[in-house]
Amino acid sequence: MYAILSAMDLGVIFAMMAIGVYVSFRILDFPDLTVDGSFVTGGAVTTMMIVGGFNPFLATLAGLFAGFIAGCLTGILHTKGKINPLLSGILMMTALYSINLKIMDQSATVSVANEETILTSIRNAWEALGLDDLLNSFFTMLGFGDDLPETWSVLFVIGALALMMKGLCDWFLRTEIGLALRATGDNKRMISSLSANTDWLTILGLGLSNAFVALSGAIFAQYNVTADIGMGIGMIIVGLASVIIGEALFGTKSIARTTLAVFLGAIVYRIMITFALKIDIFDPGDLKLITAVIVIGALVIPKVVDRQKEKVRKTKRRKAAIAALQRKDDDVASTKLGL
Amino acid sequence: MLQLSSVYKVFNEGTADEKVSLQHINLTVEAGDFVTIIGSNGAGKSTLMNIISGVLFPDEGEVMIGGKKVTTLPEYKRSKMIGRVFQDPMAGTAPSMTIEENLAMAYARNRKRSLRNGLTKANRTFFKEALSSLHLGLEDRFKAKVGLLSGGERQALSLLMASFTKPDLLLLDEHTAALDPSRAALITSLTKEIVHANGLTTLMVTHNMQQAIDLGNRLIMMDKGQIIVEVKEEEKKTLTVEGLLQLFQRIKGEQLVNDRAILS
Structure with a gap:
């Protein structure tokens, strides 16, 4: 229970990143690797500003904006510099590594352990409402009493924020600019x-x-109370996994449906990973490998299944055709006999 | 409405593949004119279309639309004034978006796109009306993705999208060539109807001589990057395919072996 809930906490945080990846990968058809860098940029800008005494909400917003700029630069490399999409992203990601270190004052981690972050503020406000007690007593009633999370605030408030960002994305994609x-x-x-x-x-x-991605990174860093220079590695694959799993499980009928699918996909992915890591044969270091395998599976399996289905269908049709032919022959034979 | 003066375009200049596509073309199209353009492969018809629409820029010469010099104006700016239908039925519509969304994008052509909702109630009513003018029943499949439509339906939709904002200039680039004969006939008659109803200034490239004769009030024939025949309104009314071929032979003094095949 506790493990699932903390997986869901992470899921809603990463959902915003996944929606960002959806926008570049699916909407723009642009496999954008900037994500690995801009995720850290969001976290780095936000934690540095929090340490510097800024309001954590303002700091988070600044993190988001930094991601926006990073994404725009990748776009400029591609459109104005005529650099291939993958390469533009890789170049930006590489450049961002140094830029992120500069933002973090050349140290590999920045801690906000003793600072007020948006998560501590949210938690304080949440606890003042007394909702945790209510939820805890409910789950105790259900028999999960000794396995409860420290706070429900992340799941509910960040979950609501992620859904709001999803709604914003849906709205934008229906405007004239969004359609274009x-x-x-x-x-x-x-x-x-x-x-x-x-x-x-x-x-x-x-x-x-990348603004979505950086927002996700900014909140993730506050959730972990540290921004880490390496926390973005493989983030694009995590995003892709969420997009693909979500689309496969929850459908892509409309834009709003697809973004919801991606949101849920991010949560499902986190839960899958949590369970995978619970199996003893895996080390925590295997995380990226498992993710890569999940994505490869999600990309390859549907195609293999389709091909197999097509094969079965064709054999069936051929058999039916042969049977029909035989029947015709029989008919002809019997008419001849009748004569 | 449209004025090309001494437009010259060469590809792969200075290499073995050098090809002069347009040799100092002069063309004036008045408002309301419907010009059909014929010519064999490599005559420069498509290059001409691309230079008018701003996909390509001429190496020499000038392009004016509505009295404004647009020679080096990029396509996305120029297309506020120009509606265009491509030969490939897949090219003029966005397959993973719905019919109404496609129409909404075309509707936003001649104004600055903003954060307004692309599909308001008023827009939808207007789109439905416009769609029903195609007589294809597409107005009942408003929310269907365009990728699900047939080639003919997609081309009809492209034609509507190119024309319903009443652009200054409508460019049709062999827009019936990729369709089967019955669909091509449908698109041809829709073209006639739409151009006529809106009084659109139109340029239509075609491979089909009969179509070039049937439609429009002017006809030009291109060959090797030059306009070699120009038939005006009165003359065009009595023009036949045979007459056109004879005209071509007289001017070029060569046998039209290939083009005869197209007549069949």
């Missing part, structure tokens, strides 16, 4: 013949995507 952004990923030639500047839209889209 989606078309940029879907049919670039068409939307530029409809007077949309696809360069500008790509830059904006990558900016927004």
